Amino acid sequence: MAKEKTTFTCTECGGTSPRWLGKCPSCGAWNTLIEQVAEAGPGKNRMSAPQGYAGLANAQPVLPLAAIEAQDVARTPSGIDELDRVLGGGIVEGGVVLIGGDPGIGKSTLLLQAMDALQRAGLPTLYVTGEESGAQVALRSRRLGIEGSQVQLLAEIQLEKILATVDATQPAVVVIDSIQTTYSDQLTSAPGSVAQVRECAAHLTRMAKGTGIAVILVGHVTKEGALAGPRVLEHMVDTVLYFEGDTHSQFRLVRAIKNRFGAVNEIGVFAMTEKGLKGVSNPSAIFLSQHSEPVPGSCVMVTLEGTRPLLVEIQALVDSGGPSPRRLSVGLDKDRLAMLLAVLHRHAGVACMDQDVFVNAVGGVRISEPAADLAVMLSITSSLRGKALPRGFLAFGEVGLAGEVRPAPRGQERLKEAAKLGFSVAVVPKANAPKKPIQGLTIHAVERVEEAMDVVRGL
Numbered sequence: 407m408a409k410e411k412t413t414f415t416c417t418e419c420g421g422t423s424p425r426w427l428g429k430c431p432s433c434g435a436w437n438t439l440i441e442q443v444a445e446a447g448p449g450k451n452r453m454s455a456p457q458g459y460a461g462l463a464n465a466q467p468v469l470p471l472a473a474i475e476a477q478d479v480a481r482t483p484s485g486i487d488e489l490d491r492v493l494g495g496g497i498v499e500g501g502v503v504l505i506g507g508d509p510g511i512g513k514s515t516l517l518l519q520a521m522d523a524l525q526r527a528g529l530p531t532l533y534v535t536g537e538e539s540g541a542q543v544a545l546r547s548r549r550l551g552i553e554g555s556q557v558q559l560l561a562e563i564q565l566e567k568i569l570a571t572v573d574a575t576q577p578a579v580v581v582i583d584s585i586q587t588t589y590s591d592q593l594t595s596a597p598g599s600v601a602q603v604r605e606c607a608a609h610l611t612r613m614a615k616g617t618g619i620a621v622i623l624v625g626h627v628t629k630e631g632a633l634a635g636p637r638v639l640e641h642m643v644d645t646v647l648y649f650e651g652d653t654h655s656q657f658r659l660v661r662a663i664k665n666r667f668g669a670v671n672e673i674g675v676f677a678m679t680e681k682g683l684k685g686v687s688n689p690s691a692i693f694l695s696q697h698s699e700p701v702p703g704s705c706v707m708v709t710l711e712g713t714r715p716l717l718v719e720i721q722a723l724v725d726s727g728g729p730s731p732r733r734l735s736v737g738l739d740k741d742r743l744a745m746l747l748a749v750l751h752r753h754a755g756v757a758c759m760d761q762d763v764f765v766n767a768v769g770g771v772r773i774s775e776p777a778a779d780l781a782v783m784l785s786i787t788s789s790l791r792g793k794a795l796p797r798g799f800l801a802f803g804e805v806g807l808a809g810e811v812r813p814a815p816r817g818q819e820r821l822k823e824a825a826k827l828g829f830s831v832a833v834v835p836k837a838n839a840p841k842k843p844i845q846g847l848t849i850h851a852v853e854r855v856e857e858a859m860d861v862v863r864g865l
């Protein structure tokens with residue numbers, strides 16, 4: 407295939423250069439030039455079309471919104487309930503899903519299981535593997551007990567060949583494992599580079615929209631936890647799913663970060679077993695570590711991201727630090743931790759200035775909702791004082807800079823779930839206190855951080 411011309415475009419100012427340069431000739435920024443296929447032909451740039459826009463204006467009819475018929479998207483359930491839950495019901499025709507996560511967390515496993523289920527449901531599937539050989543995927547399928555599967559496998563990394571195969575075989579769903587190993591021969595950049603990832607994803611997205619074939623892209627995650635490759639990848643696709651969890655523990659969460667066809671922040675819960683990923687339909691208690699006796703520095707909270715409440719243990723360790731004490735958080739926002747320590751000092755008189763403070767959400771979950779604040783604070787004070795919170799204790803609520811405790815959304819549901827699991831004492835924001843008592847649960851409603859501290863001291 408004849409190579410098309412490529413140019414290098416600056417991600418900062420949009421300036422172009424015919425060859426790669428370390429420094430953008432237009433704005434002077436460093437390392438911002440990214441290779442792109444130059445669009446051929448005259449008038450490639452609409453803005454510079456000399457005859458004005460008259461010729462372009464009639465390309466698509468303009469209609470009042472009321473005249474356009476709303477269409478429900480056609481979905482096919484993958485047959486894996488927890489995956490369908492995050493997808494918003496199933497695989498959407500022509501939909502593009504990006505699924506990211508740490509290496510070894512189970513992306514390939516889940517997708518192979520899903521493709522097999524879809525294939526058995528009568529949907530032709532194509533699994534393109536760029537990271538592993540066909541033999542390796544076959545080995546995995548044997549482990550999953552699906553060695554007789556009719557899923558079509560293609561070990562290929564060149565985009566043009568992948569697109570040709572898709573065209574020839576006409577599957578309903580294609581998995582690209584992974585987008586970082588795929589490369590287009592139109593670009594000279596190395597596979598995995600920003601230019602290649604962007605170009606390949608754009609081609610595959612266009613193919614999906616043009617043909618109605620659903621595409622699932624596997625993406626790698628950088629050390630910082632973001633999807634490797636340009637942010638533009640997240641904008642291009644319809645759905646972004648993230649695998650979370652500690653590879654050392656059995657449980658995995660799949661979270662929808664973006665979904666044009668469903669709710670975001672919905673989570674699917676899986677357990678990695680000897681025979682692949684199994685859905686966990688009742689996950690509320692899996693992120694609690696089982697202490698035989700209550701220990702200092704531990705406080706349980708209920709998170710509610712998506713539709714199901716999850717009980718998660720927050721752990722803190724406060725220990726005398728050096729001249730510049732460290733603040734470290736795993737699964738929780740680091741900036742928020744600094745803020746909470748300042749609020750603790752100012753409003754509750756608890757000082758940790760010369761102490762190292764570590765906090766951790768058990769089991770590798772990431773908690774982004776501020777409802778974790780109160781539990782983080784109580785676990786820190788518990789560790790600082792060396793005094794455990796009582797058995798069956800939980801707390802949730804957002805804490806503001808003025809020391810006020812703000813309500814969490816759907817507090818009743820959270821409390822009911824906790825009561826169901828045998829929790830007996832809760833410290834919650836006043837606005838979350840239930841009108842009718844919940845059996846077995848003593849509730850302390852608080853408006854301020856100081857109050858919460860007093861309640862805990864008196865327990």
Ligand code: TYD
Nearest residue numbers: 509510511512513514515549679680681682
């Ligand atoms: P994998 O799907 O290859 O991860 P990714 O594609 O995200 O890199 O997951 C591989 C891990 O899962 C590996 O450490 C082995 C483990 N595993 C099981 O525990 N049980 C199984 O049935 C399979 C297939 C893998």
Ligand code: MG
Nearest residue numbers: 513514537583
């Ligand atoms: Mg893999």
